[in-house]
Amino acid sequence: MSEEKKLFKPDSYRVTIDNITIDVEPGTTILNAARQIGGDVTPPAMCYYSKLQGSGGKCRTCLVEVAAGSAADPRPIPKLVASCRTNVMDGMVVKNITSERVLDARAGVVEFLLINHPLDCPICDQAGECHLQDLSYEHGKEGTRYEFKRRTFEKEDIGPYIQLHMTRCILCYRCTYVADQLTDNRAHGILDRGDHAEISTYISKAIDNDFSGNMIDVCPVGALTDKTFRFKNRVWFTKPVDAHRDCDKCCGKVTLWQRGDDVLRVTARKDEWGEVQSYARPDDKGGGNQPGWICNDCRFHKKKTSDWVIDGLTNINRHSVISQGKYPGLVMPNETIAEVMSGRDPKLLMDIHSVSDVNSVELGSLPGAATSNIFEKKDQ
Ligand code: SF4
Numbered sequence: 001m002s003e004e005k006k007l008f009k010p011d012s013y014r015v016t017i018d019n020i021t022i023d024v025e026p027g028t029t030i031l032n033a034a035r036q037i038g039g040d041v042t043p044p045a046m047c048y049y050s051k052l053q054g055s056g057g058k059c060r061t062c063l064v065e066v067a068a069g070s071a072a073d074p075r076p077i078p079k080l081v082a083s084c085r086t087n088v089m090d091g092m093v094v095k096n097i098t099s100e101r102v103l104d105a106r107a108g109v110v111e112f113l114l115i116n117h118p119l120d121c122p123i124c125d126q127a128g129e130c131h132l133q134d135l136s137y138e139h140g141k142e143g144t145r146y147e148f149k150r151r152t153f154e155k156e157d158i159g160p161y162i163q164l165h166m167t168r169c170i171l172c173y174r175c176t177y178v179a180d181q182l183t184d185n186r187a188h189g190i191l192d193r194g195d196h197a198e199i200s201t202y203i204s205k206a207i208d209n210d211f212s213g214n215m216i217d218v219c220p221v222g223a224l225t226d227k228t229f230r231f232k233n234r235v236w237f238t239k240p241v242d243a244h245r246d247c248d249k250c251c252g253k254v255t256l257w258q259r260g261d262d263v264l265r266v267t268a269r270k271d272e273w274g275e276v277q278s279y280a281r282p283d284d285k286g287g288g289n290q291p292g293w294i295c296n297d298c299r300f301h302k303k304k305t306s307d308w309v310i311d312g313l314t315n316i317n318r319h320s321v322i323s324q325g326k327y328p329g330l331v332m333p334n335e336t337i338a339e340v341m342s343g344r345d346p347k348l349l350m351d352i353h354s355v356s357d358v359n360s361v362e363l364g365s366l367p368g369a370a371t372s373n374i375f376e377k378k379d380q
């Protein structure tokens, strides 16, 4: 079957995103339709998380332009829409990276997100895997127009294993959805509103639920970090490997971040969108599509390689700084310079004056004296 035929199915809605047409189930959001196409067509998402119900609609990084609403009513939607919260209609035409308005709006959103976010990537544990860092490289501007004092907060311990740097939080609400949907006692949330809004625990209650560590994995920035890993290493110096163990609380499928034989950090396995991977449970009769959240026991207490069965090198996106020299199937290109130079070494430091006399001037031709280099003359 041709690639094109596979994309078109009966009883589905046909949507065109950045000139690529695909058929999707009715009820699919524009963002998820774009994810089915993949690549650059997919808008970035800082607050939407497919495994957390109700997430999305907070950050506006996923804005797209709807150039035609549907086949029945092909008028464009005048304002940009949040693709994570807008369902496709049959015949809809969407522009993401092909729209100047979208790219301009996204640069504005990044500028807003960075109003209070500190540029402390050099000392932040999330550097190298921070979605905001990637977003600002891809869509940000080099400057800011903000002139007021930025808000700052004291660091706060959220339970024994998690540290909250509220100064870095972009209020995406993902961690509160984890607390709501994965733990039985939600002890933290967003307090206050507007410029005063902050994540905090009620009456300093510690979060000691078995699944609270997943808040670290869903945080798109370095606001929630693993206290057992903080400042231990830069993530790109570690070697990520997939591993598993029999766990009676969670799926037991993790990524170990190793340095030599030491396990510095344990996280859930992530998919290409930075979300926890889904997997099929053995007892799942429906074929299974369960989010691979992991328990605190696997995350914080199994820090020896011997605790795990290693499955192999984690497949990290080759564009990520973490993947340097580590992604499977890496084939280094041949060094061509020696070939071109017929085996001779390239001369890397070349004194241009030894091969060119462009800067030598016959001073006799100038009003003045003897033949010399003008630079020598100047230095005298
Ligand atoms: S702490 Fe992280 S996950 Fe929670 S709202 Fe802030 S940015 Fe989002």
Ligand code: FES
Pocket (backbone or CB within 6 Å): 044, 045, 046, 047, 048, 056, 057, 058, 059, 060, 061, 062, 063, 082, 083, 084, 085
């Ligand atoms: S991902 Fe859509 S608004 Fe945040």
